[in-house]
Amino acid sequence: MKRNFFLSITLLTVCGAILKVSAQDTIELRPFTLLDTIVVKLASSYEQDLGSIRDESVPPMASLSELLQVRGGVSLKQYGPGLLATPTYRGGDANHTQVTWNGMTLNSPMLGTMDLSTVPLFQMDGVSLLSSVNSGLYTSGGMGSLIAMDQVAQYNTTEAHLLIGTSSFGNHNVATRVNFPLTMFSRPAAILLNADVQQMENNFSFKDPTLDENPIRVMRGASFSRSNNSFGFAVMPSDRWDVQVIYWQSQMDRSIPSSLIEPLDSAIQIDQAHRLIGVAKYQGDKTQVSVRSFYETNSNHYIDPSIGVDNDNRFEAWRNLVEMIHHSTQWHRWVVRAGFDRISGSSQNYAQVHQLNQINGLISNNINVLRRMIRVEGGVRFDHQLGLSAVLPFGGLRVSPFGEAMPLDLKLSGALTNRFPTLNERYWVPGGNDDLSPERGRTLEGGIEYASDRLTFQTAFYWNTYSDRIRWLPSGGLFSPVNIDFVKTSGVDINTSYTLELGQVYLDLGSAYRYCNAKGRDEQEDFYTLAFVPEHAFSAFGSVRIRSSTLRVDVQSMSQRFITNDEDAYLPAYHLVDIGWQQEVLRRGDNLLTLGCWTRNALDWQYQNMPWRPMPGRSIHLQIQWEWSD
Amino acid sequence: MVRLALFVILAVLISSCQKEELIGPQYLEVSEIDFFGDDLLLIGCEGNFQVGNASLSTHDLVSRETNQQVYRSVNEEAIGDIVQSIYRTGDSLLVVVNNSGLIRILIDSTFEEIGVVEGLTSPRYMEKVEGSKWIVSSYGGESLTLIYLKSLEIDQIIESGLWTDGMLRVDDQLYVHNRTDSTLMVYKLPALNLLREIKLAFDPIYSGLDELGHPWFAGPAEGGSAITQVQSDTLMVVAKLDTPISGMRFYQGRYFILSKERLVILDASFNTVGGYEHGASLPYGLHVSEDGVFVADAKDFISSGEVFHYGHDQLLKHIIPTGVIPQAMIKINY
Numbered sequence: 001m002k003r004n005f006f007l008s009i010t011l012l013t014v015c016g017a018i019l020k021v022s023a024q025d026t027i028e029l030r031p032f033t034l035l036d037t038i039v040v041k042l043a044s045s046y047e048q049d050l051g052s053i054r055d056e057s058v059p060p061m062a063s064l065s066e067l068l069q070v071r072g073g074v075s076l077k078q079y080g081p082g083l084l085a086t087p088t089y090r091g092g093d094a095n096h097t098q099v100t101w102n103g104m105t106l107n108s109p110m111l112g113t114m115d116l117s118t119v120p121l122f123q124m125d126g127v128s129l130l131s132s133v134n135s136g137l138y139t140s141g142g143m144g145s146l147i148a149m150d151q152v153a154q155y156n157t158t159e160a161h162l163l164i165g166t167s168s169f170g171n172h173n174v175a176t177r178v179n180f181p182l183t184m185f186s187r188p189a190a191i192l193l194n195a196d197v198q199q200m201e202n203n204f205s206f207k208d209p210t211l212d213e214n215p216i217r218v219m220r221g222a223s224f225s226r227s228n229n230s231f232g233f234a235v236m237p238s239d240r241w242d243v244q245v246i247y248w249q250s251q252m253d254r255s256i257p258s259s260l261i262e263p264l265d266s267a268i269q270i271d272q273a274h275r276l277i278g279v280a281k282y283q284g285d286k287t288q289v290s291v292r293s294f295y296e297t298n299s300n301h302y303i304d305p306s307i308g309v310d311n312d313n314r315f316e317a318w319r320n321l322v323e324m325i326h327h328s329t330q331w332h333r334w335v336v337r338a339g340f341d342r343i344s345g346s347s348q349n350y351a352q353v354h355q356l357n358q359i360n361g362l363i364s365n366n367i368n369v370l371r372r373m374i375r376v377e378g379g380v381r382f383d384h385q386l387g388l389s390a391v392l393p394f395g396g397l398r399v400s401p402f403g404e405a406m407p408l409d410l411k412l413s414g415a416l417t418n419r420f421p422t423l424n425e426r427y428w429v430p431g432g433n434d435d436l437s438p439e440r441g442r443t444l445e446g447g448i449e450y451a452s453d454r455l456t457f458q459t460a461f462y463w464n465t466y467s468d469r470i471r472w473l474p475s476g477g478l479f480s481p482v483n484i485d486f487v488k489t490s491g492v493d494i495n496t497s498y499t500l501e502l503g504q505v506y507l508d509l510g511s512a513y514r515y516c517n518a519k520g521r522d523e524q525e526d527f528y529t530l531a532f533v534p535e536h537a538f539s540a541f542g543s544v545r546i547r548s549s550t551l552r553v554d555v556q557s558m559s560q561r562f563i564t565n566d567e568d569a570y571l572p573a574y575h576l577v578d579i580g581w582q583q584e585v586l587r588r589g590d591n592l593l594t595l596g597c598w599t600r601n602a603l604d605w606q607y608q609n610m611p612w613r614p615m616p617g618r619s620i621h622l623q624i625q626w627e628w629s630d
Numbered sequence: 631m632v633r634l635a636l637f638v639i640l641a642v643l644i645s646s647c648q649k650e651e652l653i654g655p656q657y658l659e660v661s662e663i664d665f666f667g668d669d670l671l672l673i674g675c676e677g678n679f680q681v682g683n684a685s686l687s688t689h690d691l692v693s694r695e696t697n698q699q700v701y702r703s704v705n706e707e708a709i710g711d712i713v714q715s716i717y718r719t720g721d722s723l724l725v726v727v728n729n730s731g732l733i734r735i736l737i738d739s740t741f742e743e744i745g746v747v748e749g750l751t752s753p754r755y756m757e758k759v760e761g762s763k764w765i766v767s768s769y770g771g772e773s774l775t776l777i778y779l780k781s782l783e784i785d786q787i788i789e790s791g792l793w794t795d796g797m798l799r800v801d802d803q804l805y806v807h808n809r810t811d812s813t814l815m816v817y818k819l820p821a822l823n824l825l826r827e828i829k830l831a832f833d834p835i836y837s838g839l840d841e842l843g844h845p846w847f848a849g850p851a852e853g854g855s856a857i858t859q860v861q862s863d864t865l866m867v868v869a870k871l872d873t874p875i876s877g878m879r880f881y882q883g884r885y886f887i888l889s890k891e892r893l894v895i896l897d898a899s900f901n902t903v904g905g906y907e908h909g910a911s912l913p914y915g916l917h918v919s920e921d922g923v924f925v926a927d928a929k930d931f932i933s934s935g936e937v938f939h940y941g942h943d944q945l946l947k948h949i950i951p952t953g954v955i956p957q958a959m960i961k962i963n964y
Contacts, residue, residue, distance in 0.1 A: 209654040260654070261682045261711050263731035263749065307752055307770030308792045430833075473912060473931050475890065476850045476874020477835040484930070522911070522930045531932065563655055563681050564954060565933040572652035606653045611681045614653075 042377050043366075044396025044413040045133040046445055046460040048072060048495050048512070052126045064119040064127065068147070070554045070578075072129050073495070073512030073539040076116070077532060078609040081171075081616055082200045082224025082254055085117040090132070090464055091489030091518030091533050092144020096419065098135055099147045102246070102277050103321065104294035105139045109343045109356070110313050111300070112141070112422040118252045118271060119149070120196040120228045122163065122175040126150045131493075132443045132464065133415045136392050137362065140383045143417040143441040143466060153192035153234035153244060155181050158630035165623035167598075169219075169616065170201030184235055192232035192246070200224040204616035207606045210260045214606075219614065221257040221266035226250075240283050248275040259612035267304035273297070287326045294319040315345040315423070331372075335364040335379070345423040354427050358385035358420075364394075373400045383418070386426075388438055390418040409449045411460070417441035421481070425470055431480040439483070440467045447493075456497045464489045469520075484522045487530060491516040504547045511540040520565070528565040532610075535559050548584035552598075553577065563611055574607035576600075580621075590630060596623045655682060657708070660699040666739070667693060670962045671917070671924065673937060674713035674725065675953030684713040684727060685953035686741065689937070691921050691961075696950055701725075701734075704741045709734065715755050716958045723962075724779075726753050728769070735779065738962055745782045750775055757797040757804060760820045767794040767806060774806065776822065788822055791815060798837040800845050805860075807834040807847070814847065814860075828865055832856040836878040840898060848878050848887075857885075857900070869900045877916030877925075886923060888916045893923060893940070906944045910936075917959035922947060926956040 041047060050071045065085040068074040077094065078085045086094030095112030098105055099119075107114045121127070128148045135142025161177045175196040182189050202222040207214040232246035256267040274297050281290040300313045321339040328334060341358040364379030378395030396413030421436040447460035469485035497510035514537045518530035536559035543552040556576040563569050579599045586593035597620070604618040667690035677684035686700040686709060701709040710730030717724040722744070723736040733753060735745040751771035756764045762779040770793055776786040791808030794815075798805045803825065806815040814828040832851035839845055840859070846868070848857040854872040858865055877888035884903065885896040890913065895904035908925045914935070915926030923940040937950040937959070 207651070207653055214651060214653065259680055262680070262729055264751070308772055309770065471931070474876075474914060474928070476855060476876055477833065478850055478874070528930075528933055564678065564683060565930070566954075568658045568934075569655050569681070569683055571655055606651065608654050611655045 041130065041134050041137060042394070042396045042413055043375055043409075044377060044398040044411045046131040046411075046447060046458070046462075046493060047134060048129045048458065048493075050127040050129055052121075052124060063117060064121050064124075064147075064149075065116045067121055067127060068116070068129070069556055070539050070541055071510060071512065073493075073514050073537050073556075074129065074145075075514070075534050075537050075558065076609070078117075078615070079613045080219075080222055080257070081169075081202050081204070082117060082222065082226075083256060083613075084115055086113050087116065087145070087147070088533060089129075089145040090462060090491065090493075091487060091516055091530055092132075092464075092466070095422070096132075096142065096144035096466075097147060098139050098142035098145075099149070100138050101149050101248075101275070102151060102279065102294075103138060103148075103292060104277060104319050105141075106275075106296075107141065108298065108300065108313075108315065108422075109317060110315055110345045110347065110423045112419070112425075115252075115271070116147075117224075118226060118250060120175065120194075120198075120226070122161075122177060122196055123194040123228060123230055123248075124149045124151050125154075131445060131460065131462065132417050132441065133394060133396065133413045133445060136381045136394055136415050136417055137364070140360070140381070140390060140392070140417070141419040143419055143439065143443075143464070151192075151194075151230070151232065151246060151248075153190040153232040153246070154179055155188045155190050155234065155236070157181070160626075160628040162626045163623060164625075165621060167600075167621035168619035169204040171199070173198040187236055187238075189233070189235040192230070192234075194228065194230040196226070196228040198224070198226040202616070204614075204619065206614035206617065208260060208614070210612070219257065219616075221255050224252070224254045226252045242281040242283070243279070245276070245278045248277075249273070250275070260614065261612045264304075264306040267302065267306075267309070269303075270299075270301045272299045286328070287324060289325075290321075290323045292319075292321045292323075311348060313345070313347045313424075315343060318342045331368040333366040335362070335366075337362040341385075343423075345427075347424075347428075349429050350423075350427050351429055354423055356386050356423070358383065360384070371403060373403050374398070375400075383420070385420055388420055390416075390420075390438060390440075392416045392418060407451050409451075410447075411449060412446040414442070414444040417443055421470060425481045431472070431478045433481050436470060436481060437468050437483050439469050441465060454499050456495075458496070459492060459494045461492050462490065485520055486522070487518065487520040488527075489516055489518040489530075489533075506545040507543070509540075509542045511538070513538045529562050529567055531563050531565055532561050534561045548587075550580075550582040552580040552582070554580075558609075571608060571611065574605050575603065576605055576607075577602045590628050592627045594625045594627070596625065597621070598623075657683070657702070660703045663697050663700060663703045666690070666697065666700075666741070667695065668964045671921070671937075671950070672716060672723070672960050672962050673926070673950070673952050673956050674716045674958035674960075675935065676712045676714070676728075676955040676957050678932065678954055679729065680711060682708055682711045682730075683954055684709050684711055686713065686725070687950075687952045687956070689939075689950045694948055696952075698951070698953055700741050701736070701743075705743050713958060714753070716960045717756055718960060718962065719758070719779075723960075724756060724764075726756060726766070728752055728754060733766070733777070735782075739964060745779075747777050747779070747782050747784070749784055750777075754794070755796050757799045759804075759822070763820070765797065765804065765822070767797055769793055769795060769809075774822070786822075796835065796837055798839070798845050798847075800839065800843065805837065805845055805847075807837065809833055809835075828860070830856075830858060830865075831867070832858075836875070838878070838880045840880050841883055846880065846885075848875060850874050869896070876913040879916050879918040881918040886916060886918050888913050888925060893925065904944065906940070908940070909938050909946065909949070914955065915957040915959055917961070919961050921961065924950075924959055926952070926959065928955045928957070931955060 087097045099114040130146045135146035158180045163175045165173045178193045208217045228250045230248040234244040250273045252271040254269050258264040277294045279292045296317045302311045319341040323337045326334045339360040344355040346353045360383045362381045366377040375398040381392040383390045394415035399410045419439040443464045445460045445462040450457040466487040468483035470481045472479045492515045495512040500507040518533040519527040521527045538557040540555045560570045560573045582596040600619045669691045671689040673687040675685045689696045710727035712728040714728040715726045723738045725734045731750045733747040752769045754767045754769045766775045774788045774790045778785045792810040795807040802819045804817040812830045816825045833849040834847045835849040837847045846859045855875045857869040873889045879886045887894045897903045910925045910927035912928040914928035917924040925938040927936045935952045935956040939948040
């Protein structure tokens with residue numbers, strides 16, 4: 001961790017020293033300059049753009065978890081600040097949400113999940129939340145949803161950001177980001193640097209409900225430190241070619257306190273990851289071809305000395321994807337993709353190093369008719385690994401009844417989904433089950449979207465099923481995963497956003513509401529309510545900027561969640577309000593210095609997101625941010 | 631702008647009260663229980679891991695009346711996280727609550743708590759050493775813990791295998807299931823000196839004594855399960871099964887072996903003499919007494935469970951509703 005800390009500081013220093021890059025000779029670029037990640041999304045399916053650090057209403061240094069909760073209304077299972085945070089979306093488990101980075105899966109092939117608390121939002125250019133219909137266009141496994149993160153080096157933007165923050169409970173953070181274009185052999189190029197260091201002691205006060213009169217105690221043994229460094233380079237060897245390479249190094253150390261009802265000492269977790277992605281894109285007149293290659297080494301080391309657990313899970317993943325997008329006419333588009341992944345995993349609980357090869361392919365067809373008032377799209381995805389195959393059709397219809405006169409769309413889409421068993425589910429000793437079948441799903445959604453320059457309103461009604469859901473159950477004294485459960489979920493997602501700029505006043509508002517009815521059963525029993533799935537989740541954000549001052553308010557509400565399937569115990573609802581103020585204190589040329597102050601959980605609401613895992617009450621965050629942009 | 635900001639902040643802070651201080655898991659109201667009966671089956675339910683919803687259920691074997699959440703009804707608090715085992719000594723009950731790291735001592739007729747032994751590391755099972763000294767196994771704690779019930783204190787910690795589980799006393803020897811490396815650790819009582827270690831070809835989970843006082847041990851093995859007996863310090867593999875077993879008891883000259891779908895009955899020589907399909911979807915515990923055979927069903931391992939009560943005529947008598955994940959069962963009569 002010390003080595004990575006110094007690496008981060010060095011990178012921060014280098015980034016901070018780059019105050020200005022001389023403007024290069026102006027180069028005429030083709031219309032596209034942003035290296036898109038995936039353009040194959042179904043227009044008929046639900047997607048929510050959650051923004052990036054460039055959005056005024058997104059607080060700087062918000063973690064990905066906070067962004068999903070505040071702007072996306074997504075429910076998370078959080079064990080505490082800096083502790084494991086995984087999403088549950090439309091009734092799915094954590095391993096039913098895939099997280100991608102520039103189109104490539106980050107979920108662990110061993111665990112099937114991605115710990116969102118390790119992801120620095122400051123590093124990403126954009127985050128989108130996609131429903132399960134669209135997730136199959138990226139990868140298998142997204143039976144609930146897909147979180148797509150983009151990070152690109154940009155040819156037309158010169159910018160530098162430095163953010164330093166400190167907050168209650170002994171928490172501190174520093175982050176920087178620099179993007180500057182340059183030329184190489186008279187061709188446009190760009191460099192992107194990111195560095196992020198977060199150190200949290202998490203010594204927050206909380207009321208302990210396990211003791212009489214709920215005395216106030218201070219959390220101990222919950223420290224968390226995280227460092228992320230990334231370096232990106234992009235170049236356009238010709239007007240039609242675009243090549244980008246990004247390296248991302250990540251390290252996380254955390255101390256995991258036991259829950260309030262357990263007397264044990266803290267456990268320790270140390271994660272390290274190195275990720276390298278290369279993307280080459282060719283833009284022809286009617287055809288675009290891209291090749292992506294992604295390599296990751298990852299180590300997840302969990303130590304609990306009180307019960308003698310010392311798991312060191314390691315994996316290497318090499319993923320490759322070729323995509324061709326062909327516009328046969330201005331109304332008709334084909335997309336063909338083929339991918340190959342090679343993954344190896346090792347653990348002290350594996351009998352040997354296990355490897356798997358996965359091939360996948362996709363064909364998609366989009367047709368616009370009646371002056372694009374009707375769009376019909378459909379296709380099929382194919383996946384194969386370790387003797388298991390899945391053929392997953394998808395499709396949708398989007399109708400714009402008023403054409404260009406009004407940006408109103410009616411949408412209907414559906415897909416089959418699946419999730420292959422993870423390496424741990426197959427090979428864990430003892431108990432792993434190599435005979436598992438993939439989980440299978442069906443998803444259907446329909447809704448309305450209105451998207452003008454200022455106002456966006458989107459709603460989607462959905463119906464999902466999950467079959468052969470894998471659960472670890474005891475068998476003869478050992479726990480072993482089996483395909484046993486069936487789950488059906490239905491509900492509605494609604495999100496809105498509104499922006500207004502009037503002179504020196506800028507207003508940005510948004511909200512998200514999710515209703516989910518999730519029921520499950522095993523082979524023989526009646527349906528029961530799924531535990532830990534809130535029926536209602538609501539979030540709203542708002543910021544108003546007047547001249548050099550910005551006021552922000554974020555609201556999150558979560559309804560009660562049952563923690564048993566027969567509804568005889570629950571976690572109470574909670575309501576959180578964050579209030580922030582930012583003041584521009586210095587503006588000189590292209591430099592801007594801003595001071596900010598946030599009050600998180602201003603209501604000082606005492607709550608637990610997971611049983612017996614206290615969350616912090618009111619806290620104060622102070623930050624100073626320097627920005628430079630050309 | 632400043633006024634607006636101040637107004638918003640003040641408005642939020644003034645309206646901030648958390649109307650009811652509900653923090654942490656909330657449970658349904660439990661009705662008061664006045665009378666338990668004289669002939670009871672006490673069922674310990676593990677509850678969901680780290681949720682803290684373990685419980686005790688009682689079933690009156692005469693009236694067939696069942697009470698849930700007995701501990702919480704009497705003591706007005708939750709019993710803890712994962713009830714692992716229950717013992718009766720004199721007029722007291724000892725309830726081992728694994729993930730809470732404690733042992734609760736209850737009056738056997740009223741279930742009122744009279745003491746707690748705390749500070750244990752993942753306690754699982756107990757055996758009496760002498761007097762009020764008991765030994766407690768520790769799953770993952772690398773130790774056996776000697777406790778003194780009179781003072782409710784930990785008397786001594788003895789280093790042992792990492793994952794010690796069940797225990798079986800045979801005269802002045804204590805057999806401890808060491809699941810770290812599938813061995814039996816044999817200690818001399820009461821000094822608790824380690825005499826020897828016996829290597830097994832399977833993971834020892836279940837144990838008991840036959841009618842001659844010979845210990846037997848059983849657990850999952852490659853291809854299914856294995857049963858071993860120890861006679862005159864000799865280890866004998868007496869039976870191999872092609873299916874995992876979820877419980878095993880010896881009662882009146884017969885072995886009752888619980889598997890996923892069947893209850894198999896063997897005589898003392900391990901010859902099959904009977905058996906039947908039981909109704910449990912996830913068999914998780916077995917108890918045999920003069921009242922019959924009780925098969926605990928953990929169902930989906932998330933919801934409330936059931937116990938299937940079969941008579942010795944192999945006919946289903948009654949299905950007993952229980953708390954979440956019923957496992958430990960003990961008969962209490964007064």
